[in-house]
Amino acid sequence: MLRVLAFLLLAATVSWVYAKEAAPAAADPALEQRVMTLASELRCLVCQNQTIADSNAPLAEDLRNQVREKMRQGASDAQIVDYMVARYGDFVLYRPPLKLTTALLWFGPLLLLAAGFVVLVRRVLRRRPAQDLEMTASERKRAAELLAGNEAERR
Amino acid sequence: MNRFILPLAIFAALIALLGVGLTLNPREVPSPLIGKSAPHFELPQLRESAKTFTERDMLGKVWVLNVWASWCVSCREEHPVLLDLARNGSVPLYGLNYKDKREDGLAWLTSMGDPYQLSIYDFEGKVGIDYGVYGVPETYVIDKLGVIRYKRIGPLTPEVVKEKLLPLVQELGRA
Numbered sequence: 299m300l301r302v303l304a305f306l307l308l309a310a311t312v313s314w315v316y317a318k319e320a321a322p323a324a325a326d327p328a329l330e331q332r333v334m335t336l337a338s339e340l341r342c343l344v345c346q347n348q349t350i351a352d353s354n355a356p357l358a359e360d361l362r363n364q365v366r367e368k369m370r371q372g373a374s375d376a377q378i379v380d381y382m383v384a385r386y387g388d389f390v391l392y393r394p395p396l397k398l399t400t401a402l403l404w405f406g407p408l409l410l411l412a413a414g415f416v417v418l419v420r421r422v423l424r425r426r427p428a429q430d431l432e433m434t435a436s437e438r439k440r441a442a443e444l445l446a447g448n449e450a451e452r453r
Numbered sequence: 454m455n456r457f458i459l460p461l462a463i464f465a466a467l468i469a470l471l472g473v474g475l476t477l478n479p480r481e482v483p484s485p486l487i488g489k490s491a492p493h494f495e496l497p498q499l500r501e502s503a504k505t506f507t508e509r510d511m512l513g514k515v516w517v518l519n520v521w522a523s524w525c526v527s528c529r530e531e532h533p534v535l536l537d538l539a540r541n542g543s544v545p546l547y548g549l550n551y552k553d554k555r556e557d558g559l560a561w562l563t564s565m566g567d568p569y570q571l572s573i574y575d576f577e578g579k580v581g582i583d584y585g586v587y588g589v590p591e592t593y594v595i596d597k598l599g600v601i602r603y604k605r606i607g608p609l610t611p612e613v614v615k616e617k618l619l620p621l622v623q624e625l626g627r628a
Contacts, residue, residue, distance in 0.1 A: 343482065343587035343588070344587055344588065346479065346480075356552065356578075357578075357587055360577075360578050360581075360582060361582065364579075364582060383485065384485060385485070385486070385582060385583065385584070385585040386482065386484075386485070386585050386587065387482055387483060387484065387485040387585075388485075389482045389483075
């Protein structure tokens, strides 16, 4: 019991520590909400698999501040996204735009799925039904004996 | 025999794809700023904080802007290359001291040598954001019309300077 309690306490501290690290300057909760929503769509270029909402890298912090500042000035989400793309390219977007260069990215998985499906269908169609093998009389007799033996053993 | 050919071909293609993938550097994100006007800035200089410097001062010249910081480990590695470039004298080199403490930046230049005509001081990193800086050091080549022609992410090496930067500067100088 004590152990469980200690563990829970520890777990709570850990999450608290993490929560604190990415703490936004929560002056205006509605604005903060908007900042974090948009920030979670933008990639941090320093730690490339994190959004700027998750990341504690100094650059991510700067970019969050930049987003906040732009929002205070009345910029729309789309304008801020454009601002980021103009500086860092499409790579900052967690959802890259649909373009010729990103078509493979968007449709590649679908293509793989389709290819897998084609292979599956072809295999299934090609598979011939297994031939019905007639048992000979002696085989039948032996099978019956074995089954009977099993029954006897169980009893 | 025949039935092995297709899987083998697929396997070979996969290996080739992954092999190429291994040689690419995911940190190098193509900059959308190439071919665009260098974003405007007007920042105080590192040495003389009362004076400012702007990219407009450099119109009509081909120049190199190098983003550096005293806390940046790769900058240490890059520094001798910059000193060589400055000694070579074929292109004016300006520094952008990025998110640094002024005294740290100055101490760095004193102890390691100062390759820059001057450095500007971007404490908040705002100009860094405008230039799409995310991995110091970064280096930009800007042409006579103030257009960014080349960006290097990560430290300059003697090879990059010799094979990319200097030929480009020469070509732009003729234009």
